[in-house]
Amino acid sequence: MSAIGIIIGREFRERVMKKSFIISTILTPLLMVGIMVGTSFIMASNVGEAKRIAVVDRSGLIAQSLTSSDWIAYEPTSSTPEELRSQNDEQMYGFVVIGEDIIDNPSNVALYTYSTSTMEVESAIAGDIEEIIEQHRLKSYDIENLPQIMEEVEADVTLRSYKLGEEDEEDKESSSVLAFGLAYIFGFVMYMFVIIYGSMVMQGVIEEKSGKVLEVMVSTVRPYQLMMGKILGIASVAVLQFVIWIVIIFVGGSLVMQFMMPTDLVESANAISAGTADLAAMEGAGVDPELAAALANATDVGFLVRFFGSFLLYFLGGYLLYAAMFAAVGSAVDNIQDSSQFQTPITMPIIIGLVVMMFAMREPHAPLSVWCSMIPFTSPIVMMARLPFDVPMWELLLSLAILFATFVFMVWIAAKIYRIGIFMHGRKPSYKELWQWITTKD
Amino acid sequence: MDLLRIEHVTKRYAEHTALNDVSLSIPRGSVYGLLGPNGAGKTTLIRIINRIIMADEGTVLLNGKPMTQQDVYRIGYMPEERGLYKKMKVSDQAIYFARLKGLSHREATTRLKEWFIRFGIQDWWNKKVEDLSKGMAQKVQFIVTVMHKPELLIFDEPFSGFDPINANLMKQEILRLRDEGSTIIFSTHNMASVEEICDHITLINKSQNILSGRLDEVRHRHGNNIFEVDFRGEREALISALDGHCTLLDDGTTAEGIYNQVKIHVEDDSDVRGVISVINQSVELRSFREIIPSMNDIFIKAVAGQLKTVEEK
Structure with a gap:
C-alpha cells in the first residue's frame, strides 16, 4: 500500500474506533429524535388536564x-x-x-x-x-337565514404552489415548507461539519508536532503525503458519519411513514407524487394539503439523491479547502492556544457564509446569494440554502469547479507552510514569516 | 566500500549557514560518531541524510549512488526528541511505522513479536504509549527504529533517558546490529560512550567538519607526546638522567606519598627512543606508556580551536 494509503488508514481507524466517535454518531440522531418526541410528549401531556x-x-x-x-x-x-x-x-x-x-x-x-x-x-x-x-x-339585526349566510361567507384559502416544469415535464407541486427546512438544516450541518472536522485536522497536526512524532514521520514520508493523508483520513471519517446518519434518517423515516403517519396523509402524499391529487377530497378527509405536499417531496427519491449527492460534493470540497488551511495553521504553531490568532481569518468566511445562507433561504436567486454560492469560501454553505430552490445546472457545476480548483490551490499553499512550519518550534510566526515560507523555493 | 558519502554539502537558511561544504565518508559496518556542540549543524546533516530537508549544494551517495526517496526505507532514524502517538497502542504503532517503511502487515507483526520477546516486554502489546514510562517508551522507539532492518541506522543521543542497566542493554543491541551488518551513525555529546562504541568519528563545529577519522587514530594524532613511566630503582638517578632530554611533568610525589611513577613530555617524536634508552640506563623500566587524550579533551580543545595540528579531511 502507498504511504498515503497507510496514513489514511491510521487516521481513519484511530478515530472511528474511539468510543467518542461511536457514541456521537449513534447518539446524535437519537438525541435529536428524542428531543423532538420528548417535547411534543410534554406539550401533549400538559394539554391533557x-x-x-x-x-x-x-x-x-x-x-x-x-x-x-x-x-x-x-x-x-x-x-x-x-x-x-x-x-x-x-x-x-x-x-x-x-x-x-x-x-x-x-x-x-x-x-x-x-x-x-x-x-x-x-x-x-x-x-x-x-x-x-x-x-x-x-x-339583534334580525336577518333571515343568518347562520346559513355566515357559513357561505366564510372562506378558507389553501394555496398550492407549482413550480413551472420544462416543456416536456409536468408542472411539479413544490413545497416551500420542505425547501425551507432542508435549506436550514443542511446549511447548518455543512457549517458544523466543516468547522468540527477542519479543526480536527488542525488538532491532529498540533498533536503530531508537539508530540515530536513529526520528525520520525517525515524521515519516512514526505510532509505533503503526511498532510494529505491526515486530511483525507479525517474526511473519510466525516463521510462515514454522514452516511450513517443518512441511513438512520431513511430507516427511521420509513418506519415512521409505515407505522406512525396517518394513512390518509400518506395516501394523499402518494397521490400528489402521482399527480392524481384531489384537493377537495383531501380536505374533506381532514388532511392538510400543505403537509401532504411536503411529505410527497420528502419521499421523492430523485430529489433526495440529488440533494444528498450535492451535499456530499460540497462537503468534500468545502472541507478539503478549509482542512488545508487548518493544517497549515496547525503546522505553524506549537499549541492550541497559539492557533486562535490564525483561526480567526479562517472561521470568518465560514461565519459570513452562514449569515448569507439565512438570506439566501428567503432570496435564493438574489445577486448576493448567487455570488456567495460561487465564492469558494462561502459556496458550500450558501449553495445548501439555494439547492432546494432549483439552481440551474450550470451554476451548480461552475460553483463546484471553482471550489475544487481553489482547494487544489489551497493545498499547494498549505503544503508550503506545512513543510517549514513543522520544524519551527518555540515562537509563534508572524504573517510576514508565513508569507516568506510560502514564497521559499524547495 | 563506503556505505554513505557526503560530498561538499552546504545548507543555508535565511540568517545563517547550517552546513558549510561538509564532506565525510562512512564505512560499511562501522559505528560512526557524529560529534559537535549544540547548534553545530549535526541535526541538519542528519535531516539531509534522511531527506527530510534537501541540501542546497553537494550530494549524498548511498552505496556510491545519489540517494532517492526510495532509499529512506533503508534508513532507520531515532531522533533526539522521541515521538510516538500517545493514544495509540504500542503494537499498532510499531506495525504502522514498519508498514510505512515498506514491511507488510504480516511481516511487521512477526518481527515485532520477536523484539517483544527479546526485550521481555510481551505484556506491553496492548498498552497505550501514554501508559508507559519514559524509559519504556524509549525501548519502543528503539524497536520502531530498527524493525525494518535498515542498512543505515541513525541514533541521536540514544542513551539519554535510560537508566544504566537499560543504557547498557541498548549499547549491546546497537553493537549486535552492527555485527549483523548494519552501519550506525551515532550522534551524541557523551564522549565516554563515543570511546566505548565508536570506531570512526567526525566532529562538526560551526557548520564545518573540523575533525574526521578512525577513533584510535584521531586520539593518537592528538597525543601531546606525554608518557607515563613506571620504574624500579633510584628516583633521583632517573630524574637527573632525564634532565635535558625531556620535560618532567610529574615526579610522582603526592600528598599520600611517593610513587615510582613519573610523567614526562617529549618534545619531538624522534626523541622517544633516546629517552627510553636514558631511562633504561638509570633505572629498571617497568612500563612506558603514552597518555592518549580522551575524546572529551579532544572535543573541548577542537571546539575551542586549540588543536595544534591543522586537520586534513
Missing part, C-alpha cells in the same frame, strides 16, 4: 353558549363570587364574573384565578366570550 373555570353569568346570556374545549372547561355556577373566593377549591383554576350589561359593555367581565393566570388562558376566554357577544349583536 383541562383548566376548570367557574362562570358567574349575571347577564344570563353567555354561560349556556360557552363551549368547553380540550383545555378549558367552563362550569356555570349559581354561587356568588364571594362564595367562590372563600371556597378556594384546588380542583378549580378560577372563576369568571360576567356583568349584566355584557352585550352593551363587553369590558364588564373579570377573571379571578387562585394562582397567576397566563396570557393564553386569558385570551382564550376573552375570545370565546367575544364570539358569543358578536352572535347576540348580529341576532
Whole structure:
C-alpha cells in the first residue's frame, strides 16, 4: 500500500474506533429524535388536564353558549363570587364574573384565578366570550337565514404552489415548507461539519508536532503525503458519519411513514407524487394539503439523491479547502492556544457564509446569494440554502469547479507552510514569516 | 566500500549557514560518531541524510549512488526528541511505522513479536504509549527504529533517558546490529560512550567538519607526546638522567606519598627512543606508556580551536 494509503488508514481507524466517535454518531440522531418526541410528549401531556373555570353569568346570556374545549372547561355556577373566593377549591383554576350589561359593555367581565393566570388562558376566554357577544349583536339585526349566510361567507384559502416544469415535464407541486427546512438544516450541518472536522485536522497536526512524532514521520514520508493523508483520513471519517446518519434518517423515516403517519396523509402524499391529487377530497378527509405536499417531496427519491449527492460534493470540497488551511495553521504553531490568532481569518468566511445562507433561504436567486454560492469560501454553505430552490445546472457545476480548483490551490499553499512550519518550534510566526515560507523555493 | 558519502554539502537558511561544504565518508559496518556542540549543524546533516530537508549544494551517495526517496526505507532514524502517538497502542504503532517503511502487515507483526520477546516486554502489546514510562517508551522507539532492518541506522543521543542497566542493554543491541551488518551513525555529546562504541568519528563545529577519522587514530594524532613511566630503582638517578632530554611533568610525589611513577613530555617524536634508552640506563623500566587524550579533551580543545595540528579531511 502507498504511504498515503497507510496514513489514511491510521487516521481513519484511530478515530472511528474511539468510543467518542461511536457514541456521537449513534447518539446524535437519537438525541435529536428524542428531543423532538420528548417535547411534543410534554406539550401533549400538559394539554391533557383541562383548566376548570367557574362562570358567574349575571347577564344570563353567555354561560349556556360557552363551549368547553380540550383545555378549558367552563362550569356555570349559581354561587356568588364571594362564595367562590372563600371556597378556594384546588380542583378549580378560577372563576369568571360576567356583568349584566355584557352585550352593551363587553369590558364588564373579570377573571379571578387562585394562582397567576397566563396570557393564553386569558385570551382564550376573552375570545370565546367575544364570539358569543358578536352572535347576540348580529341576532339583534334580525336577518333571515343568518347562520346559513355566515357559513357561505366564510372562506378558507389553501394555496398550492407549482413550480413551472420544462416543456416536456409536468408542472411539479413544490413545497416551500420542505425547501425551507432542508435549506436550514443542511446549511447548518455543512457549517458544523466543516468547522468540527477542519479543526480536527488542525488538532491532529498540533498533536503530531508537539508530540515530536513529526520528525520520525517525515524521515519516512514526505510532509505533503503526511498532510494529505491526515486530511483525507479525517474526511473519510466525516463521510462515514454522514452516511450513517443518512441511513438512520431513511430507516427511521420509513418506519415512521409505515407505522406512525396517518394513512390518509400518506395516501394523499402518494397521490400528489402521482399527480392524481384531489384537493377537495383531501380536505374533506381532514388532511392538510400543505403537509401532504411536503411529505410527497420528502419521499421523492430523485430529489433526495440529488440533494444528498450535492451535499456530499460540497462537503468534500468545502472541507478539503478549509482542512488545508487548518493544517497549515496547525503546522505553524506549537499549541492550541497559539492557533486562535490564525483561526480567526479562517472561521470568518465560514461565519459570513452562514449569515448569507439565512438570506439566501428567503432570496435564493438574489445577486448576493448567487455570488456567495460561487465564492469558494462561502459556496458550500450558501449553495445548501439555494439547492432546494432549483439552481440551474450550470451554476451548480461552475460553483463546484471553482471550489475544487481553489482547494487544489489551497493545498499547494498549505503544503508550503506545512513543510517549514513543522520544524519551527518555540515562537509563534508572524504573517510576514508565513508569507516568506510560502514564497521559499524547495 | 563506503556505505554513505557526503560530498561538499552546504545548507543555508535565511540568517545563517547550517552546513558549510561538509564532506565525510562512512564505512560499511562501522559505528560512526557524529560529534559537535549544540547548534553545530549535526541535526541538519542528519535531516539531509534522511531527506527530510534537501541540501542546497553537494550530494549524498548511498552505496556510491545519489540517494532517492526510495532509499529512506533503508534508513532507520531515532531522533533526539522521541515521538510516538500517545493514544495509540504500542503494537499498532510499531506495525504502522514498519508498514510505512515498506514491511507488510504480516511481516511487521512477526518481527515485532520477536523484539517483544527479546526485550521481555510481551505484556506491553496492548498498552497505550501514554501508559508507559519514559524509559519504556524509549525501548519502543528503539524497536520502531530498527524493525525494518535498515542498512543505515541513525541514533541521536540514544542513551539519554535510560537508566544504566537499560543504557547498557541498548549499547549491546546497537553493537549486535552492527555485527549483523548494519552501519550506525551515532550522534551524541557523551564522549565516554563515543570511546566505548565508536570506531570512526567526525566532529562538526560551526557548520564545518573540523575533525574526521578512525577513533584510535584521531586520539593518537592528538597525543601531546606525554608518557607515563613506571620504574624500579633510584628516583633521583632517573630524574637527573632525564634532565635535558625531556620535560618532567610529574615526579610522582603526592600528598599520600611517593610513587615510582613519573610523567614526562617529549618534545619531538624522534626523541622517544633516546629517552627510553636514558631511562633504561638509570633505572629498571617497568612500563612506558603514552597518555592518549580522551575524546572529551579532544572535543573541548577542537571546539575551542586549540588543536595544534591543522586537520586534513
